[in-house]
C-alpha cells in the first residue's frame with residue numbers, strides 16, 4: 446500500500462462516516478512517516494470536499510454532513526498535535542487572533558490553520574466559531590495582536606469579514622492590525638474588494654502570508 450492508497454482509504458472512510466477507520470488510516474500514515482499536513486490536505490480535506498459535492502447534488506443531507514465532519518475530526522485529533530508541534534526554531538513570530546465569523550459554525554479548516562500557525566511559532570488566540578465582529582477587535586486589543594484572522598465557509602457569512610474591515614476603519618484601528626482572511630468561498634478578489642491585508646487558500650499558505658504580514662507590520666524580517 447502506497448501513500449495514495451492511504452489518502453484514498455481516508456477519503457472513503459469519511460464518505461462512509463467511519464471515524465474509527467479514519468483514525469486508523471491516519472495513524473497508519475504517521476507510522477509510515479508521512480507528513481501530518483499532507484494527510485490532512487490530501488485525505489481529510491479531500492474527503493470533506495467530496496461530501497460537500499454529494500451534499501450539493503442532494504445525494505447527502507445535513508445529518509450526513511455532521512457525521513462526515515465528526516469522522517474528519519477523529520483524524521484531526523491524531524494529526525493536529527503533530528502539526529502544531531513546533532518545527533525548526535522556537536522563535537516567537539507574532540500574535541494572531543482568529544475565529545470563524547458570526548453566523549458560521551464551520552471550524553475544521555480554521556482549526557487546521559490554527560495548528561499550522563502554532564507550529565510555525567505564532568501565538569494564536571482562537572475565539573472559536575460564530576464570533577461577533579466586535580469580539581475579534583476586543584480580543585486583538587486585549588492581547589495586542591499583530592493579525593486578526595477570520596474564516597468564513599458560507600456565501601452568506603463572508604460579509605462578516607467585510608464587517609471586521611469596516612469596524613476597524615470606524616474605530617481608527619485599521620493601521621494597528623493586519624487582517625488575514627480565508628475559507629472555501631473566499632478569494633483574492635474578495636480580499637481586494639473588502640480591503641483585507643492578506644488572503645490564503647489553505648493552511649500552508651496561511652503561514653507564509655501571516656509571516657509576510659508580520660514582516661510588513663514590524664518592518665523587519667522574520
Ligand code: B12
Pocket residue numbers: 489490493494496497498500501507510511513514548549550551552553554555557558594595596597598599600601625626627628629630644645646647648649651
Ligand atoms: C463539514 C461541513 C459542515 C459541518 C461543519 C462541521 C464543523 N465543525 O466544521 C456542518 C454539518 C455543521 C455544516 C453545516 C452547514 N453547512 Co456546511 N459544509 C461542510 C463541508 C462538507 C466541509 C467543510 C470543511 O470542513 N472542509 C474541509 C476544510 C479543511 O476546508 P476549509 O474549511 O475550506 O479550510 C481550508 C481553507 O479554506 C483555508 N481556511 C479556512 N479557514 C481559514 C481562515 C484563514 C484566516 C485562512 C488564511 C485560511 C483558511 O485553510 C483550510 C485548510 O487548508 C463543506 C463542503 C466544502 N466543500 O467546503 C460544506 C459547506 C461549506 N456547507 C454548506 C452549507 C450550505 C451548510 C449549511 C447552511 C447547511 C444547512 N442547510 O443547514 C449549514 C450552515 C451552518 C452554519 N450556520 O455555519 C455549503 C456552503 C455553500 C456556500 N458557499 O454558501 C458547503 C460548501 C456544501 C455545499 N457544497 O453546498 N457544514
